[in-house]
Amino acid sequence: MKVITANFVTCSVKECKTSPSAFPLHFHDAELEMQELDFQPEFIRNVLPRIDWEALRVTANELGFPSLPESKPEGEALDDEQTLKDLHRLLLETQVMEGRLICGNCSHEYVLKEGIANFLLPSHLV
Amino acid sequence: MLPTPDTSHVSFDTIYEPSEDSYLFLDTLSSPSESKWLIEKFQSANPMPLVVEAGTGSGVVLAFTAAQSQEIFGRRDILTLGTDVNRNACIATRQTVSTAIKEQQEAQENPADSKLHAVHASSITSDLCSALRPGSVDVLLFNPPYVPSEELPRLPSAEENDPVTAKAMSRSAKFENDSYFLSLTYAGGADGMETTNRLLNDIPGILSSRGVAYVLLCKQNRPDEVIGRVRNQGGWCAEIAGSSGKQAGWEKLVIVRIWREDRS
Numbered sequence: 571m572k573v574i575t576a577n578f579v580t581c582s583v584k585e586c587k588t589s590p591s592a593f594p595l596h597f598h599d600a601e602l603e604m605q606e607l608d609f610q611p612e613f614i615r616n617v618l619p620r621i622d623w624e625a626l627r628v629t630a631n632e633l634g635f636p637s638l639p640e641s642k643p644e645g646e647a648l649d650d651e652q653t654l655k656d657l658h659r660l661l662l663e664t665q666v667m668e669g670r671l672i673c674g675n676c677s678h679e680y681v682l683k684e685g686i687a688n689f690l691l692p693s694h695l696v
Numbered sequence: 697m698l699p700t701p702d703t704s705h706v707s708f709d710t711i712y713e714p715s716e717d718s719y720l721f722l723d724t725l726s727s728p729s730e731s732k733w734l735i736e737k738f739q740s741a742n743p744m745p746l747v748v749e750a751g752t753g754s755g756v757v758l759a760f761t762a763a764q765s766q767e768i769f770g771r772r773d774i775l776t777l778g779t780d781v782n783r784n785a786c787i788a789t790r791q792t793v794s795t796a797i798k799e800q801q802e803a804q805e806n807p808a809d810s811k812l813h814a815v816h817a818s819s820i821t822s823d824l825c826s827a828l829r830p831g832s833v834d835v836l837l838f839n840p841p842y843v844p845s846e847e848l849p850r851l852p853s854a855e856e857n858d859p860v861t862a863k864a865m866s867r868s869a870k871f872e873n874d875s876y877f878l879s880l881t882y883a884g885g886a887d888g889m890e891t892t893n894r895l896l897n898d899i900p901g902i903l904s905s906r907g908v909a910y911v912l913l914c915k916q917n918r919p920d921e922v923i924g925r926v927r928n929q930g931g932w933c934a935e936i937a938g939s940s941g942k943q944a945g946w947e948k949l950v951i952v953r954i955w956r957e958d959r960s
Contacts, residue, residue: 571818578746578777578817582826593829610813613773619743662815680827683859686786687820689779689827690854 571685574661576629577622581673582680582689591674594625597632600669600682607663614654617661618642626661635660698726698767701759701796706788710877712753716940717839717912717949721757724938724951725768725910733953735770737906738834744773745834746817746904750824750895752778753881755789757837759796762814772812778819779827782877783857786819793819821857824895825902833902836909840892841884844916848885849876888917896926899954908955910937919950931957 576594586592623642630638643653671680671687678695681688700722703714712718724730738745749758758778765774778789793816804811820827825836855861856873865873884891892911899909913919919936926934937953 571820572815574775574815575777575818575820578829578832579820579827580829582822584826587830607815608808608811608813610773610809612809613744613813613815616742616744616773617775620746681854684787685790685818686783687818688783688854688857689820689822690781690852690857691823692853692855 571666571682571687572662573629573633573664573666574617574621575687576671577625579671579687579689581676581678582691583673583676583678583695586673586675589675592676594622594628595671595673595680597629597666598670598672600633601667602633603665603667604659604663605665607658609655609658611651611654614657614661615648618648618657621661630660633664633666698722698760698764699799701756701763701792702799703754703756703788703792705791706754707784708754709874710782711785711788712878712881714754714756717842718753718756720938720940720949720951721837721839721910721912722760723940725761726764727938730937730953731768731770734768734835734908737908739770741906744771744775745769746832747774747776747835747837748825748828748833749776749778749837751838751840751881752780752789752819753785753839755785755792755819757839758789759793761835761837762793762816763796763800763812765814766812772810772814774814775817776814777817777828779822779824780819781821781823781852781857781880783821783859784877786821789819790816823851824891825898828902830901831904834904834907836899836903836907838892838895838910839912840895841880841882842888842892842912842914842917843882843884844888845883845885847883848890849879849883852877852880884917888914892917892922896922900929900932903956905956908953910951910953912949912951914949919952923952926952926954933957
């Protein structure tokens with residue numbers, strides 16, 4: 571599971587959808603793997619507008635990455651190759667292989683195994 | 697004809713084997729009329745579209761969409777995500793999509809900075825779109841379990857998808873388990889619509905403001921009624937985007953495009 575995924579998923583429990591604390595889900599015991607991918611600055615520039623930056627900062631921090639800048643790179647900052655390369659590495663090259671994703675609202679834990687996160691709920695929560 | 701993604705690595709014990717409906721999806725998305733519609737919507741619009749397939753199975757539809765994004769959306773950057781209630785299908789999809797992207801890139805002779813740059817974010821085990829953030833999906837693809845059946849198979853639990861559980865099974869238990877997972881790929885309950893109806897109800901919440909959904913229906917699903925229902929909820933459009941296999945004057949399978957009315 572590429573790290574960018576964390577920006578698009580939330581808790582499967584219906585009642586959590588409206589709770590701000592259900593997003594992003596929180597990584598625990600994450601095991602990472604780097605998978606090299608061609609660096610294309612244009613891709614990062616085009617994907618950035620749809621990234622929830624606050625959520626990504628939380629995720630990066632939980633995965634042990636250096637702190638991201640407080641605000642999303644815009645304008646001239648998008649010409650800085652190092653900035654884009656760092657984001658490429660975090661969002662697209664970093665794979666979370668094992669670990670848990672925990673909802674900040676209901677505390678339900680979703681398990682990640684071999685890079686596949688399992689968002690199915692136990693029957694009492696469906 | 698655009699190449700069909702390779703699924704030779706997929707074991708069809710628990711996963712739906714690409715069939716007429718899957719191929720209708722490929723043909724519809726890449727048809728001149730449909731790609732024209734999609735290119736107008738997504739070619740120059742930033743940010744890049746997030747394409748999600750619910751119930752990917754082998755991943756053949758999502759892989760095709762990713763690999764042919766230039767033909768379908770008029771842009772080479774695209775982000776894909778797949779969901780399925782069967783963990784094996786998620787593993788299969790991950791490989792089908794990455795392989796299709798890689799093969800397309802290798803076949804392209806243009807310089808590296810103008811090659812296809814589709815990225816598969818991940819395949820997740822989930823019920824339809826229930827784990828996705830509201831309003832996040834730009835293109836939603838759904839080839840449902842559409843066959844009418846007496847009962848709708850229940851959803852698997854997280855534990856049933858644990859690889860450890862499957863490894864500990866006896867031969868007969870595995871056979872039963874495989875049949876159960878296969879039934880999830882086709883059995884749609886009453887009118888074959890029980891799962892599709894749940895997805896249709898999710899569409900307004902899950903699609904972005906520019907979002908569009910493609911849903912496959914068979915004749916017994918009564919496509920005309922479905923289209924009427926979508927249109928009647930106000931602010932939504934629905935149209936047949938592709939069809940196949942005429943049977944006694946009726947289309948056997950259709951793909952319906954559902955999108956928000958343009959209020960500008």
